[in-house]
Amino acid sequence: MLRTIVKSERVLKITFGISLFIILCMGGFAYKHVRKLVDSFNLVEHTYEVNVQLEQILSYLKDSETGQRGYLISENTEFLQPFFSGRENTNNTFARLKQLTKNDTVQQNNLKKLNTLIDKKLKALDQILTLTNENKLNSKQFNALLIEDKKIMNEIRSKVSEMINHQNELLKERKKLSTESLSNTPIIIYSVLILMLLLLLLTYFRINKNLKILKFKNGQLEVFKESTNQSEIVNKHSTWTYFTEENRYEFSDNLYRLLGEQPQSFEPNLENFYQFVHPEDVNHVTEQVTKMMETENLPFLYYRIVQKNGTIRHFKAYAKVLVSSEDNTRRVLGTTADVTEEVQSFKLLEERNLELERNNKELSSFNYVASHDLQEPLRKIQTFISRLEDKEAASLSEKGILYLDRIKKAATRMRLLIDDLLQFSRTNKSEEAFAVTNMNIMLENAKQELAEMISEKDAKITADAIPMITVIPFQIQQLFTNLIGNSIKYSKKNTPPIITISYSKVKADDVLKLKKPKYNYYHKIVFTDNGIGFEQEYAENIFVLFNRLHNKNEYSGTGIGLSICKKIVENHQGYIFAEGKINEGAIFEVFLPLK
Amino acid sequence: MQEEDVFIILADDDEDDRLFFEEAFDELKINTKVATFNDGVELMDYLNKENSLLPNILFLDLNMPKKSGKQCLQEIKKEARFKDIAIAIYSTSASEEDIENTFVMGANVYIKKPNDFKQLKKVLSNVVTINWQYHTSGLNKDNFLLRL
Structure with a gap:
């Protein structure tokens, strides 16, 4: 929106420039037209003056003539006064006419002719006067002069009227010209005014619009300022x-x-x-x-x-x-x-990290203790037991032999526990260990590991082909070993275990029990057996460390094997679920992400 | 001492383990002579004496006070004089790390101490009767750890 304002600012400037230019043009135009009006007014005045002067010449000539005729009749010299003054006035007027028409060659020519005629007339009048003074009033010459004089006067009259006509013609012509050019003046001035008005209106609306935008923006700024203030306080x-x-x-x-x-x-x-x-x-x-x-x-x-x-x-x-x-x-x-709170929580986090690190160190030193120091005395106990059995059994009573057997079993169990615990704590995640792995080979290796157990119980294992998957190989082998071992261990007495391993690819959305899956597709590997099964309500408990469903005298588990399975699957960002039915068997479903 | 006697040395700080070791050889019907040392320092002091009789097979515990089995192994492998001694690592732990390290350092076989006397006897009898020439030439990481 602000960009619009900047843009319209430019438009406004241009509009203003154009308006200024038009006003200047219009001023010039109007001045020119007024000038023309004044000119034509002057022209009319000029024409009238010329005409008046021409009429006056005639009238002065008549005055002189009348004065002379009066003198001729009365012989009273008093009549001669208008005769002389008429002559003089005629000359003055003529000079004035000459001045007025100096730009008009036609009139100048006419004036020259008129001048000759006037001279002739005045000459004729003089001659008449001379003849009168000589008392030759009735002479032939006098009569001829009078006729001559009349003729001249007529010529003068016609000349003057010709000149007046010419002047009128001129006026008419000029009037026509100026009317033509001036008749457009009002419409032009009117249009320019309308145009100016339009420009003004346009500018007004433009400015008004910008003002509205600015007002709106101002309002927004006000809101923004207030919310900034609030956010400053809150944050x-x-x-x-x-x-x-x-x-x-x-x-x-x-x-x-x-x-x-x-x-x-x-x-x-x-x-x-x-x-x-x-x-x-x-x-x-x-x-x-x-x-x-x-x-x-x-x-x-x-x-x-x-x-x-x-x-x-x-x-x-x-x-x-x-x-x-x-x-x-x-x-x-x-x-x-x-950032005080951040700094404080960061410090807390740092402290906790240090604590965690310390705990981890303790844990790994515990691992070492378990793997080495705890195993050593146990190994010795077991070796001494075997020494006792071999060498001293003969000197023991029946009860002694029974006790020795119990000690031996307890020691064996302790070894199993230590080994499994170690296995559990060593099942860690490390990114480097991931590799594209042939799962079928892992399965074969697991079967190999359990070969003795399998042949002993006459177990039948059938498996689908599983594709290559990116996993931690030794952990997957451990997973397979534990799951198959588990099925064999918890098989029904006198029934050879049958274990089926099936594979399929599934879409995460289709399997509701996958909580917050990170991947779209998963490999699903299902282990189904025909063993003793378990009650469904324990389906989650069996993965908890040391959680056992059976008396340890019946079945030899430590309660760690399935915990290891869960840990391995979680290391792979996968899922493991168990399903059981008493006396029918158990199903273990493993979901591994398809990356 | 007879010519065909196999001379065996064990360096182990654990009294019980030395006892089992000696008893096992007593019961085995092989002509052997067994000597034991309580730690790495004692062992190396003996070996470094010029007139000492060098063993055919040396059993080395890894975790010993003063001088560990690994240190001993390192020192022994540096001396040309000891090149004919077959070295068997004899340890409680069988961690991947220890197995890998001692293999790289040049030990000949790795034995995890068994927890049964019968097994102990079997292992020791196996080690003594190994044709070392043959075993060493075909040695690799997989057969380094002696399995029963």
Whole structure:
């Protein structure tokens, strides 16, 4: 949305530029048209003046003529006064006309002709006057002069009217021209105004829209600011800004709270802040902050602060430079968080880890004790028993021999327990031990291990072909050995055990009992036997260490074998389930992930 | 001492084990001469004496005070003079690590101490009657540990 504003800002600028240009053009246009109007007005005035002057010439000539005629009739010289003044006025007016028409060659020519005619007329008048003064009023010459004079006067009249006509023609022509050019003026000015109005409206809507966006954005910012404030409080973090150019700091309210102070209760500067930093950390912090002011970058900085009430808190700070896209001002934006809880839980975790490590060490030393030190005395007890049996049996009473036999059985059982326990504790997971393994060979090896037991009980084992799987080979062999051994051990008396091993590939979603499977597909290997079985309610118990369902005198188990199976399967991120029915048999299902 | 007698030495800190060992050879109908040492230091002191009679077979317990079986094995294998001694490791534990290490260090056979006297006799009789020449040439990690 902000991008729209930036974009429309450009549009606005362009619109404004265009409007300015149009206004200038319109001004020029209007000026030109007004100029034209003034010109045509002047022209009309000019024409009228010319016409008036022309009429005046005529009238002055008539004045002179009238004055002269009056004098001729009355011989009163008083009449001669208009005659002379008429002459003079005619000359003046003529000079004025000459001036007025100096740009019009046609009129100039006409004027020249008029001038000749006027001269002729005035000459004729003079001659008439001379003849009058000589008292030759009735002479032939006088009459001819009068006729001549009348003729001239007529010519003058026609000339003047010609000139007036010409002037009127000119006016008409110019009027036509200016009307043509001026008739468009109102419509042009009107259109420009409409255009301006449209531009104005467009700009208005644009600005209005931007304002709305800005208002909306402002609202959002307001919400964001508030939620930031809240999140700062909840997450125990704070923000601060360092204005590089002004060398000035701004702290968020929560930074004050984290320091155990009221928001904005002191001036946000380094000096005030350093007062809270733990004395042991001050040097380190000062060093890093000085570096930050140069490089405008602060890598993760850990330090402690001491609140005024003496509480020590652990802080973590980080900052990065932000260059404003608006005016290129630079500022360093920083975040400071109170990580005391994290540090404490980390310490706790570390302690626990150490404890675990110690426990593990103890456990492995226990392993050694079990494998070596415990076995040694037991071995000796057993060897001494065998010595007693061989060499001293003859000197023992019947009861003595019975006791010796009991001791021997107890020792044997102890050895079994120690061996199984060792096996269990050695069943660990190690990534390096994983290898793509031929499971069928593992099964053969397991059968080999149990060969004696199998032939003794005449067990029948049938198995599907199992594909290659990535497993810890010796553990899988152990698993097979334990499961088959288990089936043989818990077989029905007088019934040869039949063990069926079947294989299938299953989809994790199809097997509901797989809790939170990590893989999509699993190898399913099922061991089914016809042994004594067990009650279904013990199906989970049988995998628990030392958990036995039968009296140890009946069956020789230690209660560890199936625990080892479970551990092995779990090492492979698999599952093992047991199902049993008393006197019918047991089913063990092993699921190994298909990676 | 007769020419055909097999000279056997056992280095073991355990009194009972030395007793079983000696008794076993007493009962076995093989011409043997058995000497025992209480720890690695005693053993090496004896072997390093120039005029000592060197054994045909040396049984080495691994876990001994002062000087362990492995240290003894290392020292013996360094000396050309001892190259004809067949070395049998004789230990309570049969951990993969110990078997691997002693095999690499050049022991000839690895025996896990049995917990039955009859078995002990059988093992010892087997070891003494091994054709060492033949056994050593065909030695590998799988037949290194003597199984019964």
